[in-house]
Amino acid sequence: MLAAVLQIRAGTLQVLLWQRAQEPDSGRWALPGGRLGDDEDVEASVRRQLAEKVDVRDVTHVEQIAVFSAPHRVPDVRLVATAFLGLVPSDADPAVPPDTAWHPVARLPDTAFDHAEIIRDARDRLRAKLSYTNLGFALAPRVFTISALRELYVAALGHGVSATNLQRILTRRKLLVPTGGTALPGPSGGRPAAEFRFTDRALKVTDAFAVLRPPPGPGAAGCGVGDSPGGGTPIPVP
Amino acid sequence: MLAAVLQIRAGTLQVLLWQRAQEPDSGRWALPGGRLGDDEDVEASVRRQLAEKVDVRDVTHVEQIAVFSAPHRVPDVRLVATAFLGLVPSDADPAVPPDTAWHPVARLPDTAFDHAEIIRDARDRLRAKLSYTNLGFALAPRVFTISALRELYVAALGHGVSATNLQRILTRRKLLVPTGGTALPGPSGGRPAAEFRFTDRALKVTDAFAVLRPPPGPGAAGCGVGDSPGGGTPIPVP
DNA sequence: TCTGTTTTCGCCTGTTGGTCGAAAACAGGT
DNA sequence: ACCTGTTTTCGACCAACAGGCGAAAACAGA
Numbered sequence: 001m002l003a004a005v006l007q008i009r010a011g012t013l014q015v016l017l018w019q020r021a022q023e024p025d026s027g028r029w030a031l032p033g034g035r036l037g038d039d040e041d042v043e044a045s046v047r048r049q050l051a052e053k054v055d056v057r058d059v060t061h062v063e064q065i066a067v068f069s070a071p072h073r074v075p076d077v078r079l080v081a082t083a084f085l086g087l088v089p090s091d092a093d094p095a096v097p098p099d100t101a102w103h104p105v106a107r108l109p110d111t112a113f114d115h116a117e118i119i120r121d122a123r124d125r126l127r128a129k130l131s132y133t134n135l136g137f138a139l140a141p142r143v144f145t146i147s148a149l150r151e152l153y154v155a156a157l158g159h160g161v162s163a164t165n166l167q168r169i170l171t172r173r174k175l176l177v178p179t180g181g182t183a184l185p186g187p188s189g190g191r192p193a194a195e196f197r198f199t200d201r202a203l204k205v206t207d208a209f210a211v212l213r214p215p216p217g218p219g220a221a222g223c224g225v226g227d228s229p230g231g232g233t234p235i236p237v238p
Numbered sequence: 239m240l241a242a243v244l245q246i247r248a249g250t251l252q253v254l255l256w257q258r259a260q261e262p263d264s265g266r267w268a269l270p271g272g273r274l275g276d277d278e279d280v281e282a283s284v285r286r287q288l289a290e291k292v293d294v295r296d297v298t299h300v301e302q303i304a305v306f307s308a309p310h311r312v313p314d315v316r317l318v319a320t321a322f323l324g325l326v327p328s329d330a331d332p333a334v335p336p337d338t339a340w341h342p343v344a345r346l347p348d349t350a351f352d353h354a355e356i357i358r359d360a361r362d363r364l365r366a367k368l369s370y371t372n373l374g375f376a377l378a379p380r381v382f383t384i385s386a387l388r389e390l391y392v393a394a395l396g397h398g399v400s401a402t403n404l405q406r407i408l409t410r411r412k413l414l415v416p417t418g419g420t421a422l423p424g425p426s427g428g429r430p431a432a433e434f435r436f437t438d439r440a441l442k443v444t445d446a447f448a449v450l451r452p453p454p455g456p457g458a459a460g461c462g463v464g465d466s467p468g469g470g471t472p473i474p475v476p
Numbered sequence: 477t478c479t480g481t482t483t484t485c486g487c488c489t490g491t492t493g494g495t496c497g498a499a500a501a502c503a504g505g506t
Numbered sequence: 507a508c509c510t511g512t513t514t515t516c517g518a519c520c521a522a523c524a525g526g527c528g529a530a531a532a533c534a535g536a
Contacts, residue, residue, distance in 0.1 A: 036307065036318065038309065038316060040309065041308050041309065042307040064304050064305060066302050067280050067302060067305060067320045069274065069279040069280040069320075070279050071276065071277050071278065078276060080274065080280070082307075128448065131447070131448040131449045131450060132447075132448075132449065145483090146483080146484090147482080147483075153450065157450065159452035162525070162526075163483085163484090164484085164525085164526080164527090165450065165524065165525055165526080166450065167484090168523090168524080169449060169450065169523085169524075172522095172523080185481090185482075185483095185532085185533050185534070186481085186533095186534090187534085188480080188482080188534070188535090189480070189481050189482075189532090189533050189534030189535070190483065190532080190533060190534080191481080191482050191484070191531060191532040191533055192532070192533065193482080193483060193484090208522090208523095209369070209370075209447070210369040210370075211369045211370065211407060211492090212368070212369060212391065212395065212399050212403065212404065212493090212494095213493090213494095214397035214398065383514085384514080384515085385513080385514075400495075401514085402494085402495080402496090402515080402516085403493065403494060403495080405515085406492090406493085407492085407493075410491095410492080423503070423512090423513075423514095424502095424503090424512080424513075425503085426503075426504090426511080426512055426513080427501090427502050427503035427504070427511070427513070428501080428502060428503080428511090428512045428513030428514065429501040429502055429512080429513050429514040429515070430501070430513090430514080431513080431514060431515090432515080446491095446492090449523095449524070450524090451525095
Protein backbone atom coordinates (compact mmCIF):
# COMPACT_ATOMS: atom_id res chain seq x y z
CA MET A 1 0.00 0.00 0.00
CA LEU A 2 1.71 3.17 -1.19
CA ALA A 3 0.24 6.52 -2.08
CA ALA A 4 1.58 9.17 -4.41
CA VAL A 5 -0.27 12.22 -3.18
CA LEU A 6 -0.04 15.02 -5.72
CA GLN A 7 -0.88 18.67 -5.39
CA ILE A 8 -0.17 21.83 -7.37
CA ARG A 9 1.86 24.03 -5.03
CA ALA A 10 3.36 27.31 -6.16
CA GLY A 11 2.54 26.55 -9.76
CA THR A 12 4.36 23.21 -9.67
CA LEU A 13 3.18 19.63 -9.46
CA GLN A 14 4.49 18.28 -6.16
CA VAL A 15 4.37 14.96 -4.32
CA LEU A 16 4.23 14.27 -0.61
CA LEU A 17 7.31 12.36 0.55
CA TRP A 18 8.58 11.05 3.81
CA GLN A 19 12.23 10.81 4.78
CA ARG A 20 13.25 7.40 6.00
CA ALA A 21 15.14 7.25 9.32
CA GLN A 22 15.96 3.55 9.22
CA GLU A 23 17.69 1.13 6.92
CA PRO A 24 17.22 0.15 4.22
CA ASP A 25 17.49 3.31 2.20
CA SER A 26 17.83 5.45 5.30
CA GLY A 27 17.82 9.15 4.50
CA ARG A 28 16.08 8.69 1.20
CA TRP A 29 12.58 9.96 0.51
CA ALA A 30 9.73 7.49 0.31
CA LEU A 31 6.02 7.46 -0.42
CA PRO A 32 3.71 7.21 2.58
CA GLY A 33 2.00 3.87 3.06
CA GLY A 34 1.61 0.88 5.29
CA ARG A 35 0.29 -2.61 5.59
CA LEU A 36 -3.23 -3.75 4.82
CA GLY A 37 -5.42 -4.26 7.87
CA ASP A 38 -7.70 -7.25 8.38
CA ASP A 39 -11.02 -5.46 8.12
CA GLU A 40 -10.42 -3.04 5.29
CA ASP A 41 -9.88 -3.17 1.56
CA VAL A 42 -6.85 -1.56 -0.04
CA GLU A 43 -8.54 1.76 -0.71
CA ALA A 44 -9.74 2.12 2.87
CA SER A 45 -6.27 1.17 3.99
CA VAL A 46 -4.65 3.89 1.92
CA ARG A 47 -7.06 6.48 3.24
CA ARG A 48 -6.26 5.35 6.75
CA GLN A 49 -2.51 5.53 6.14
CA LEU A 50 -2.89 9.00 4.67
CA ALA A 51 -4.84 10.19 7.68
CA GLU A 52 -1.58 9.99 9.62
CA LYS A 53 0.16 12.30 7.16
CA VAL A 54 -2.47 14.75 5.93
CA ASP A 55 -6.01 15.67 6.76
CA VAL A 56 -8.17 13.14 4.92
CA ARG A 57 -10.77 15.78 4.17
CA ASP A 58 -8.23 17.42 1.86
CA VAL A 59 -7.84 14.34 -0.33
CA THR A 60 -10.35 14.81 -3.13
CA HIS A 61 -9.58 11.72 -5.17
CA VAL A 62 -7.95 8.34 -4.70
CA GLU A 63 -7.45 5.68 -7.33
CA GLN A 64 -5.39 2.56 -7.90
CA ILE A 65 -2.38 2.83 -10.15
CA ALA A 66 -0.88 -0.65 -10.26
CA VAL A 67 0.76 -3.40 -8.27
CA PHE A 68 4.53 -3.25 -7.99
CA SER A 69 5.97 -6.65 -7.32
CA ALA A 70 9.50 -7.01 -8.67
CA PRO A 71 11.09 -9.71 -6.46
CA HIS A 72 13.79 -7.47 -4.96
CA ARG A 73 12.22 -4.05 -5.20
CA VAL A 74 12.81 -3.78 -1.46
CA PRO A 75 16.02 -5.39 -0.19
CA ASP A 76 15.91 -8.39 2.15
CA VAL A 77 12.14 -8.68 2.40
CA ARG A 78 9.53 -9.72 -0.14
CA LEU A 79 7.16 -6.79 -0.38
CA VAL A 80 4.34 -6.36 -2.87
CA ALA A 81 2.87 -2.90 -2.99
CA THR A 82 -0.40 -1.64 -4.42
CA ALA A 83 0.27 1.92 -5.55
CA PHE A 84 -2.32 4.67 -5.45
CA LEU A 85 -2.72 8.14 -6.82
CA GLY A 86 -4.10 10.72 -4.39
CA LEU A 87 -4.99 14.31 -5.23
CA VAL A 88 -5.25 17.38 -3.02
CA PRO A 89 -6.78 20.66 -4.22
CA SER A 90 -4.42 23.57 -4.62
CA ASP A 91 -6.08 25.69 -1.95
CA ALA A 92 -5.51 23.16 0.81
CA ASP A 93 -2.37 23.24 2.92
CA PRO A 94 -2.62 20.32 5.29
CA ALA A 95 -0.29 20.16 8.26
CA VAL A 96 2.25 17.41 7.71
CA PRO A 97 4.49 15.60 10.22
CA PRO A 98 8.04 16.94 10.62
CA ASP A 99 9.63 14.13 8.60
CA THR A 100 7.46 14.69 5.54
CA ALA A 101 7.55 17.42 2.91
CA TRP A 102 6.36 18.29 -0.58
CA HIS A 103 8.79 17.89 -3.47
CA PRO A 104 8.39 18.90 -7.13
CA VAL A 105 7.75 15.85 -9.25
CA ALA A 106 10.03 17.31 -11.90
CA ARG A 107 12.99 17.48 -9.50
CA LEU A 108 12.75 14.61 -7.08
CA PRO A 109 15.27 14.18 -4.27
CA ASP A 110 16.95 10.81 -3.69
CA THR A 111 14.02 8.44 -3.59
CA ALA A 112 13.78 5.07 -1.88
CA PHE A 113 13.27 1.75 -3.66
CA ASP A 114 11.19 1.99 -6.83
CA HIS A 115 9.23 4.97 -5.64
CA ALA A 116 10.44 7.28 -8.40
CA GLU A 117 8.89 4.95 -10.95
CA ILE A 118 5.63 4.89 -9.02
CA ILE A 119 5.55 8.68 -8.92
CA ARG A 120 6.12 8.83 -12.64
CA ASP A 121 3.26 6.42 -13.27
CA ALA A 122 0.99 8.42 -10.99
CA ARG A 123 1.87 11.63 -12.79
CA ASP A 124 1.21 10.03 -16.16
CA ARG A 125 -2.13 8.73 -14.99
CA LEU A 126 -3.11 12.19 -13.82
CA ARG A 127 -2.07 13.74 -17.12
CA ALA A 128 -4.01 11.21 -19.15
CA LYS A 129 -7.17 11.50 -17.11
CA LEU A 130 -7.17 15.29 -17.28
CA SER A 131 -7.84 14.78 -20.98
CA TYR A 132 -10.92 12.63 -20.91
CA THR A 133 -12.40 13.02 -17.43
CA ASN A 134 -13.37 15.83 -15.09
CA LEU A 135 -10.44 15.00 -12.84
CA GLY A 136 -9.50 18.68 -12.73
CA PHE A 137 -12.02 19.03 -9.91
CA ALA A 138 -9.61 17.21 -7.63
CA LEU A 139 -6.80 19.70 -8.23
CA ALA A 140 -8.83 22.90 -8.14
CA PRO A 141 -10.55 24.79 -5.33
CA ARG A 142 -14.34 24.65 -5.19
CA VAL A 143 -14.62 27.90 -7.13
CA PHE A 144 -11.96 29.38 -9.37
CA THR A 145 -11.35 31.50 -12.42
CA ILE A 146 -10.41 30.17 -15.84
CA SER A 147 -6.93 31.67 -15.52
CA ALA A 148 -6.37 29.94 -12.22
CA LEU A 149 -7.60 26.65 -13.65
CA ARG A 150 -5.37 27.12 -16.67
CA GLU A 151 -2.32 27.45 -14.42
CA LEU A 152 -3.24 24.22 -12.67
CA TYR A 153 -3.51 22.41 -15.99
CA VAL A 154 -0.21 23.87 -17.14
CA ALA A 155 1.52 22.67 -13.99
CA ALA A 156 -0.01 19.21 -14.16
CA LEU A 157 0.41 18.64 -17.89
CA GLY A 158 3.84 20.24 -18.19
CA HIS A 159 3.04 22.26 -21.29
CA GLY A 160 1.11 25.37 -22.29
CA VAL A 161 -2.68 25.35 -22.37
CA SER A 162 -4.93 27.90 -24.03
CA ALA A 163 -7.43 29.42 -21.63
CA THR A 164 -9.95 29.81 -24.43
CA ASN A 165 -9.68 26.20 -25.46
CA LEU A 166 -9.72 24.90 -21.89
CA GLN A 167 -12.91 26.78 -21.09
CA ARG A 168 -14.63 25.73 -24.28
CA ILE A 169 -13.81 22.05 -23.92
CA LEU A 170 -14.86 21.83 -20.29
CA THR A 171 -18.08 23.76 -20.78
CA ARG A 172 -19.00 21.86 -23.93
CA ARG A 173 -18.67 18.68 -21.92
CA LYS A 174 -20.87 20.24 -19.25
CA LEU A 175 -18.15 19.77 -16.64
CA LEU A 176 -17.88 23.47 -15.83
CA VAL A 177 -20.58 25.95 -14.82
CA PRO A 178 -20.30 29.65 -13.96
CA THR A 179 -21.21 30.52 -10.39
CA GLY A 180 -22.34 33.98 -11.44
CA GLY A 181 -19.86 35.72 -9.18
CA THR A 182 -16.68 37.43 -10.29
CA ALA A 183 -13.23 37.57 -8.75
CA LEU A 184 -11.53 40.84 -7.87
CA PRO A 185 -9.14 42.20 -10.50
CA GLY A 186 -5.44 41.95 -9.82
CA PRO A 187 -3.35 44.84 -8.47
CA SER A 188 -2.53 45.92 -12.00
CA GLY A 189 -6.16 46.11 -13.06
CA GLY A 190 -7.74 44.11 -15.80
CA ARG A 191 -11.23 42.84 -16.38
CA PRO A 192 -12.55 40.93 -13.35
CA ALA A 193 -12.67 37.21 -14.05
CA ALA A 194 -15.86 35.18 -13.84
CA GLU A 195 -15.91 32.44 -11.25
CA PHE A 196 -16.60 28.82 -12.15
CA ARG A 197 -17.01 25.50 -10.42
CA PHE A 198 -17.06 21.88 -11.55
CA THR A 199 -20.54 20.44 -11.89
CA ASP A 200 -19.52 17.15 -10.27
CA ARG A 201 -16.88 16.55 -7.67
CA ALA A 202 -16.69 12.82 -8.39
CA LEU A 203 -14.84 11.22 -11.28
CA LYS A 204 -16.84 11.20 -14.49
CA VAL A 205 -15.48 9.93 -17.79
CA THR A 206 -16.35 11.93 -20.87
CA ASP A 207 -18.66 9.66 -22.82
CA ALA A 208 -17.70 10.88 -26.26
CA PHE A 209 -14.01 10.14 -25.97
CA ALA A 210 -14.68 6.62 -27.19
CA VAL A 211 -14.35 6.10 -30.89
CA LEU A 212 -16.43 3.56 -32.83
CA ARG A 213 -19.29 4.47 -30.55
CA PRO A 214 -22.75 3.03 -31.06
CA PRO A 215 -25.36 5.11 -32.88
CA PRO A 216 -27.23 7.35 -30.40
CA GLY A 217 -30.28 5.23 -29.79
CA PRO A 218 -33.24 6.81 -27.96
CA GLY A 219 -32.22 5.70 -24.49
CA ALA A 220 -33.72 2.53 -22.99
CA ALA A 221 -30.70 0.50 -21.87
CA GLY A 222 -30.78 -2.56 -19.69
CA CYS A 223 -27.71 -3.24 -17.59
CA GLY A 224 -26.89 -6.92 -17.68
CA VAL A 225 -23.34 -8.16 -17.97
CA GLY A 226 -23.44 -8.37 -21.74
CA ASP A 227 -25.19 -5.14 -22.48
CA SER A 228 -23.80 -2.23 -24.37
CA PRO A 229 -23.23 0.75 -22.11
CA GLY A 230 -24.65 3.66 -24.05
CA GLY A 231 -27.79 2.36 -25.66
CA GLY A 232 -27.34 1.98 -29.37
CA THR A 233 -27.97 -1.06 -31.49
CA PRO A 234 -27.32 -4.04 -29.20
CA ILE A 235 -26.10 -5.99 -32.21
CA PRO A 236 -27.26 -6.13 -35.81
CA VAL A 237 -29.23 -9.36 -36.10
CA PRO A 238 -27.91 -11.55 -38.92
CA MET B 239 -3.38 -13.50 -8.95
CA LEU B 240 -6.39 -14.06 -11.17
CA ALA B 241 -6.67 -13.89 -14.93
CA ALA B 242 -9.72 -13.15 -17.04
CA VAL B 243 -8.65 -14.62 -20.37
CA LEU B 244 -10.90 -13.37 -23.14
CA GLN B 245 -11.28 -14.57 -26.69
CA ILE B 246 -13.81 -14.11 -29.48
CA ARG B 247 -15.20 -17.56 -30.15
CA ALA B 248 -18.04 -18.15 -32.58
CA GLY B 249 -18.70 -14.44 -32.85
CA THR B 250 -19.05 -14.04 -29.08
CA LEU B 251 -16.78 -12.68 -26.39
CA GLN B 252 -15.95 -15.57 -24.10
CA VAL B 253 -13.95 -16.07 -20.93
CA LEU B 254 -11.95 -19.07 -19.79
CA LEU B 255 -13.36 -20.50 -16.55
CA TRP B 256 -12.55 -23.38 -14.31
CA GLN B 257 -15.07 -25.39 -12.33
CA ARG B 258 -14.23 -25.70 -8.66
CA ALA B 259 -14.31 -29.19 -7.20
CA GLN B 260 -13.79 -28.18 -3.57
CA GLU B 261 -15.41 -25.93 -1.04
CA PRO B 262 -15.88 -23.08 -0.79
CA ASP B 263 -18.07 -22.41 -3.79
CA SER B 264 -17.71 -25.97 -5.05
CA GLY B 265 -19.28 -26.46 -8.46
CA ARG B 266 -19.15 -22.82 -9.34
CA TRP B 267 -16.98 -21.45 -12.10
CA ALA B 268 -13.84 -19.50 -11.21
CA LEU B 269 -11.08 -17.62 -12.95
CA PRO B 270 -7.73 -19.39 -13.26
CA GLY B 271 -4.98 -18.14 -10.99
CA GLY B 272 -2.68 -18.99 -8.16
CA ARG B 273 -0.27 -17.66 -5.62
CA LEU B 274 2.69 -15.42 -6.29
CA GLY B 275 6.03 -17.20 -6.31
CA ASP B 276 9.17 -15.90 -4.61
CA ASP B 277 11.21 -15.15 -7.69
CA GLU B 278 8.65 -13.63 -10.02
CA ASP B 279 6.60 -10.50 -10.27
CA VAL B 280 2.82 -10.62 -10.61
CA GLU B 281 2.82 -10.57 -14.39
CA ALA B 282 5.29 -13.44 -14.66
CA SER B 283 3.22 -15.30 -12.11
CA VAL B 284 0.04 -14.91 -14.12
CA ARG B 285 1.75 -16.11 -17.26
CA ARG B 286 3.02 -19.11 -15.35
CA GLN B 287 -0.42 -19.89 -13.96
CA LEU B 288 -1.91 -19.62 -17.42
CA ALA B 289 0.63 -22.01 -18.83
CA GLU B 290 -1.15 -24.76 -16.92
CA LYS B 291 -4.47 -23.91 -18.59
CA VAL B 292 -3.64 -22.76 -22.10
CA ASP B 293 -0.64 -22.60 -24.35
CA VAL B 294 1.19 -19.41 -23.36
CA ARG B 295 2.14 -18.74 -26.96
CA ASP B 296 -1.53 -18.11 -27.66
CA VAL B 297 -1.80 -15.29 -25.13
CA THR B 298 -1.10 -12.13 -27.08
CA HIS B 299 -1.61 -9.57 -24.35
CA VAL B 300 -1.64 -9.42 -20.56
CA GLU B 301 -2.31 -6.40 -18.42
CA GLN B 302 -3.24 -5.56 -14.85
CA ILE B 303 -6.84 -4.66 -14.13
CA ALA B 304 -6.96 -3.91 -10.41
CA VAL B 305 -6.52 -5.32 -6.94
CA PHE B 306 -9.59 -6.89 -5.36
CA SER B 307 -9.35 -6.84 -1.61
CA ALA B 308 -12.75 -6.71 0.05
CA PRO B 309 -12.20 -8.32 3.48
CA HIS B 310 -14.52 -11.29 2.96
CA ARG B 311 -14.49 -11.67 -0.79
CA VAL B 312 -13.41 -15.27 -0.17
CA PRO B 313 -14.97 -16.94 2.85
CA ASP B 314 -12.84 -17.98 5.85
CA VAL B 315 -9.48 -16.83 4.46
CA ARG B 316 -8.10 -13.37 3.83
CA LEU B 317 -7.21 -13.31 0.14
CA VAL B 318 -6.12 -10.31 -1.88
CA ALA B 319 -6.11 -10.86 -5.62
CA THR B 320 -4.44 -8.91 -8.38
CA ALA B 321 -6.71 -9.31 -11.41
CA PHE B 322 -5.42 -9.45 -14.97
CA LEU B 323 -6.84 -9.24 -18.43
CA GLY B 324 -5.49 -11.77 -20.91
CA LEU B 325 -6.32 -11.91 -24.61
CA VAL B 326 -6.16 -14.79 -27.09
CA PRO B 327 -6.50 -14.28 -30.86
CA SER B 328 -9.62 -15.67 -32.46
CA ASP B 329 -7.77 -18.17 -34.63
CA ALA B 330 -6.19 -19.97 -31.69
CA ASP B 331 -7.90 -22.93 -30.05
CA PRO B 332 -5.68 -23.96 -27.20
CA ALA B 333 -6.25 -27.31 -25.56
CA VAL B 334 -7.68 -26.77 -22.09
CA PRO B 335 -7.84 -29.15 -19.12
CA PRO B 336 -11.06 -31.13 -18.67
CA ASP B 337 -12.33 -28.97 -15.80
CA THR B 338 -12.06 -25.72 -17.75
CA ALA B 339 -14.22 -24.32 -20.52
CA TRP B 340 -15.07 -21.12 -22.38
CA HIS B 341 -18.21 -19.25 -21.43
CA PRO B 342 -19.84 -16.23 -23.09
CA VAL B 343 -19.22 -13.13 -21.01
CA ALA B 344 -22.78 -12.03 -21.70
CA ARG B 345 -24.24 -15.21 -20.18
CA LEU B 346 -22.02 -16.33 -17.35
CA PRO B 347 -22.73 -19.52 -15.42
CA ASP B 348 -22.73 -19.50 -11.61
CA THR B 349 -19.45 -17.82 -10.78
CA ALA B 350 -17.37 -18.15 -7.64
CA PHE B 351 -16.61 -15.31 -5.22
CA ASP B 352 -16.37 -11.89 -6.85
CA HIS B 353 -15.20 -13.26 -10.17
CA ALA B 354 -18.20 -11.98 -12.11
CA GLU B 355 -17.27 -8.45 -11.15
CA ILE B 356 -13.69 -9.03 -12.23
CA ILE B 357 -14.84 -10.35 -15.60
CA ARG B 358 -17.02 -7.28 -16.08
CA ASP B 359 -14.10 -4.99 -15.31
CA ALA B 360 -11.87 -6.90 -17.71
CA ARG B 361 -14.48 -6.65 -20.45
CA ASP B 362 -14.89 -2.93 -19.86
CA ARG B 363 -11.14 -2.41 -20.00
CA LEU B 364 -10.97 -4.25 -23.29
CA ARG B 365 -13.81 -2.19 -24.73
CA ALA B 366 -12.24 1.09 -23.68
CA LYS B 367 -8.80 0.24 -25.01
CA LEU B 368 -10.15 -0.86 -28.37
CA SER B 369 -11.05 2.82 -28.82
CA TYR B 370 -7.72 4.49 -28.25
CA THR B 371 -5.09 1.79 -28.69
CA ASN B 372 -4.17 -0.88 -31.23
CA LEU B 373 -5.37 -3.59 -28.84
CA GLY B 374 -7.33 -5.21 -31.65
CA PHE B 375 -4.11 -6.96 -32.63
CA ALA B 376 -4.51 -9.19 -29.59
CA LEU B 377 -7.94 -10.41 -30.66
CA ALA B 378 -7.27 -10.86 -34.36
CA PRO B 379 -5.23 -13.39 -36.34
CA ARG B 380 -1.96 -12.18 -37.84
CA VAL B 381 -3.66 -11.44 -41.14
CA PHE B 382 -7.37 -10.84 -41.65
CA THR B 383 -9.93 -9.05 -43.75
CA ILE B 384 -11.77 -5.94 -42.70
CA SER B 385 -15.03 -7.86 -42.46
CA ALA B 386 -13.47 -10.40 -40.14
CA LEU B 387 -11.98 -7.64 -38.01
CA ARG B 388 -15.31 -5.88 -37.93
CA GLU B 389 -16.98 -8.99 -36.53
CA LEU B 390 -14.36 -9.17 -33.79
CA TYR B 391 -15.01 -5.55 -32.83
CA VAL B 392 -18.75 -6.12 -32.87
CA ALA B 393 -18.41 -9.09 -30.55
CA ALA B 394 -16.05 -7.29 -28.19
CA LEU B 395 -17.86 -3.95 -28.10
CA GLY B 396 -21.37 -5.37 -28.06
CA HIS B 397 -22.75 -3.04 -30.71
CA GLY B 398 -22.61 -2.53 -34.45
CA VAL B 399 -19.48 -1.16 -36.11
CA SER B 400 -19.18 0.24 -39.61
CA ALA B 401 -16.55 -1.55 -41.67
CA THR B 402 -15.78 1.64 -43.59
CA ASN B 403 -15.27 3.62 -40.43
CA LEU B 404 -13.24 0.93 -38.74
CA GLN B 405 -10.84 0.68 -41.65
CA ARG B 406 -10.44 4.42 -41.99
CA ILE B 407 -9.77 5.03 -38.32
CA LEU B 408 -7.23 2.26 -38.00
CA THR B 409 -5.40 3.15 -41.20
CA ARG B 410 -5.39 6.86 -40.43
CA ARG B 411 -3.73 6.01 -37.14
CA LYS B 412 -1.23 3.88 -39.05
CA LEU B 413 -2.20 0.80 -37.05
CA LEU B 414 -3.29 -1.22 -40.07
CA VAL B 415 -1.43 -2.01 -43.28
CA PRO B 416 -2.52 -4.09 -46.30
CA THR B 417 -0.48 -7.23 -46.89
CA GLY B 418 -1.15 -7.07 -50.62
CA GLY B 419 -2.83 -10.46 -50.69
CA THR B 420 -6.52 -11.11 -50.99
CA ALA B 421 -8.77 -13.66 -49.34
CA LEU B 422 -10.88 -16.09 -51.32
CA PRO B 423 -14.49 -15.05 -51.92
CA GLY B 424 -17.20 -16.82 -49.97
CA PRO B 425 -19.30 -19.66 -51.41
CA SER B 426 -21.91 -17.15 -52.56
CA GLY B 427 -19.46 -15.05 -54.49
CA GLY B 428 -18.63 -11.44 -53.80
CA ARG B 429 -15.57 -9.34 -54.33
CA PRO B 430 -12.49 -10.94 -52.75
CA ALA B 431 -11.45 -9.06 -49.63
CA ALA B 432 -8.03 -7.50 -49.21
CA GLU B 433 -5.92 -8.85 -46.38
CA PHE B 434 -4.53 -6.65 -43.65
CA ARG B 435 -2.32 -6.95 -40.62
CA PHE B 436 -1.57 -4.76 -37.62
CA THR B 437 1.68 -2.82 -37.93
CA ASP B 438 2.62 -3.51 -34.31
CA ARG B 439 1.77 -6.50 -32.20
CA ALA B 440 2.53 -4.71 -28.95
CA LEU B 441 0.26 -2.26 -27.19
CA LYS B 442 0.51 1.27 -28.56
CA VAL B 443 -1.63 4.14 -27.37
CA THR B 444 -2.93 6.51 -30.02
CA ASP B 445 -1.10 9.75 -29.36
CA ALA B 446 -3.84 12.07 -30.60
CA PHE B 447 -6.56 10.82 -28.28
CA ALA B 448 -5.40 13.31 -25.67
CA VAL B 449 -7.13 16.63 -25.68
CA LEU B 450 -5.39 19.86 -24.66
CA ARG B 451 -2.34 18.50 -26.36
CA PRO B 452 0.83 20.55 -26.64
CA PRO B 453 1.53 22.48 -29.84
CA PRO B 454 3.47 20.25 -32.27
CA GLY B 455 7.01 21.35 -31.56
CA PRO B 456 9.78 20.18 -33.92
CA GLY B 457 10.75 17.12 -31.88
CA ALA B 458 13.74 17.32 -29.53
CA ALA B 459 12.41 15.92 -26.28
CA GLY B 460 14.44 15.01 -23.23
CA CYS B 461 13.04 12.36 -20.97
CA GLY B 462 13.52 13.37 -17.38
CA VAL B 463 10.83 12.88 -14.78
CA GLY B 464 9.31 16.29 -15.30
CA ASP B 465 9.41 16.44 -19.05
CA SER B 466 6.43 16.69 -21.33
CA PRO B 467 6.00 13.52 -23.37
CA GLY B 468 5.30 14.77 -26.85
CA GLY B 469 7.70 17.64 -27.37
CA GLY B 470 5.80 20.88 -27.39
CA THR B 471 6.44 23.99 -25.38
CA PRO B 472 7.91 22.80 -22.09
CA ILE B 473 6.18 25.74 -20.38
CA PRO B 474 5.60 29.30 -21.44
CA VAL B 475 8.10 31.38 -19.47
CA PRO B 476 6.34 34.05 -17.39
C1' DT C 477 -9.72 60.99 -20.42
C1' DC C 478 -6.09 58.12 -21.76
C1' DT C 479 -3.13 54.04 -21.24
C1' DG C 480 -2.04 49.49 -19.84
C1' DT C 481 -3.80 45.05 -18.32
C1' DT C 482 -6.61 41.06 -18.05
C1' DT C 483 -10.51 38.54 -19.40
C1' DT C 484 -14.06 37.15 -22.62
C1' DC C 485 -16.20 36.20 -26.81
C1' DG C 486 -16.90 35.38 -31.73
C1' DC C 487 -14.95 33.82 -36.03
C1' DC C 488 -12.17 30.95 -38.86
C1' DT C 489 -9.65 26.65 -39.92
C1' DG C 490 -8.24 21.84 -40.14
C1' DT C 491 -9.11 17.27 -38.53
C1' DT C 492 -11.81 13.50 -37.38
C1' DG C 493 -15.78 10.40 -36.76
C1' DG C 494 -19.99 8.84 -38.89
C1' DT C 495 -23.07 7.78 -42.81
C1' DC C 496 -24.44 6.88 -47.42
C1' DG C 497 -24.29 5.35 -52.00
C1' DA C 498 -21.94 4.24 -56.17
C1' DA C 499 -18.53 1.40 -58.28
C1' DA C 500 -15.52 -2.74 -58.32
C1' DA C 501 -14.85 -7.65 -58.35
C1' DC C 502 -16.31 -12.13 -57.81
C1' DA C 503 -19.72 -16.80 -58.40
C1' DG C 504 -23.41 -19.03 -60.47
C1' DG C 505 -27.07 -19.73 -63.64
C1' DT C 506 -29.31 -18.85 -68.14
C1' DA D 507 -21.38 -14.34 -73.33
C1' DC D 508 -24.64 -11.98 -70.38
C1' DC D 509 -27.27 -11.07 -66.45
C1' DT D 510 -28.16 -11.36 -61.38
C1' DG D 511 -26.97 -11.51 -56.68
C1' DT D 512 -23.37 -10.85 -53.31
C1' DT D 513 -19.57 -8.87 -51.00
C1' DT D 514 -16.04 -5.53 -50.70
C1' DT D 515 -13.99 -1.04 -51.52
C1' DC D 516 -13.79 3.71 -52.22
C1' DG D 517 -15.19 8.49 -52.62
C1' DA D 518 -18.28 12.23 -51.19
C1' DC D 519 -20.79 14.62 -47.83
C1' DC D 520 -21.99 16.17 -43.12
C1' DA D 521 -21.54 17.29 -38.21
C1' DA D 522 -18.83 17.87 -34.22
C1' DC D 523 -14.82 19.33 -32.21
C1' DA D 524 -10.07 21.01 -31.06
C1' DG D 525 -7.08 24.72 -31.78
C1' DG D 526 -5.75 29.53 -32.84
C1' DC D 527 -6.40 34.60 -33.50
C1' DG D 528 -7.92 39.03 -32.77
C1' DA D 529 -11.37 42.27 -31.44
C1' DA D 530 -14.14 43.89 -27.76
C1' DA D 531 -15.24 44.23 -22.79
C1' DA D 532 -14.15 45.61 -18.17
C1' DC D 533 -11.18 47.03 -14.82
C1' DA D 534 -6.93 50.18 -12.30
C1' DG D 535 -4.06 53.95 -12.25
C1' DA D 536 -2.17 58.18 -14.02
